[in-house]
Amino acid sequence: MASVLGVGEAKKRLSELMSRVVYKRERFVIQRRGKAMAALVSTEDLSRLEQEPGAPKGLLAAVGAWADFEEIDQVVEGIYRQRRRARDRAVALDA
Numbered sequence: 001m002a003s004v005l006g007v008g009e010a011k012k013r014l015s016e017l018m019s020r021v022v023y024k025r026e027r028f029v030i031q032r033r034g035k036a037m038a039a040l041v042s043t044e045d046l047s048r049l050e051q052e053p054g055a056p057k058g059l060l061a062a063v064g065a066w067a068d069f070e071e072i073d074q075v076v077e078g079i080y081r082q083r084r085r086a087r088d089r090a091v092a093l094d095a
Helices: 007-011 014-024 043-051 059-065 071-086
Strands: 003-006 029-030 035-040
Touching: 003 007, 007 014, 007 029, 014 029, 014 059
Parallel strands: 003 029
Antiparallel strands: 029 035
């Protein structure tokens, strides 16, 4: 996990922080007024990040969001079960 520090502190300690990034593989997030503005990472990390494909967007992202949800079948079955029991709606689920 990256250490967080303010802009002023990062300016004062830039040389030290760069050494820690290069030799100890540490990462730093630099904040201004409590908001993350930049990250100090090794050039190896940067190269790896630039090579990774972009995150999926739109419908593809929605589908991918369910990929790690192991109980999805149980959840969907529970929804269908509740809909079959509901008496306040006339919906044919077996169409």
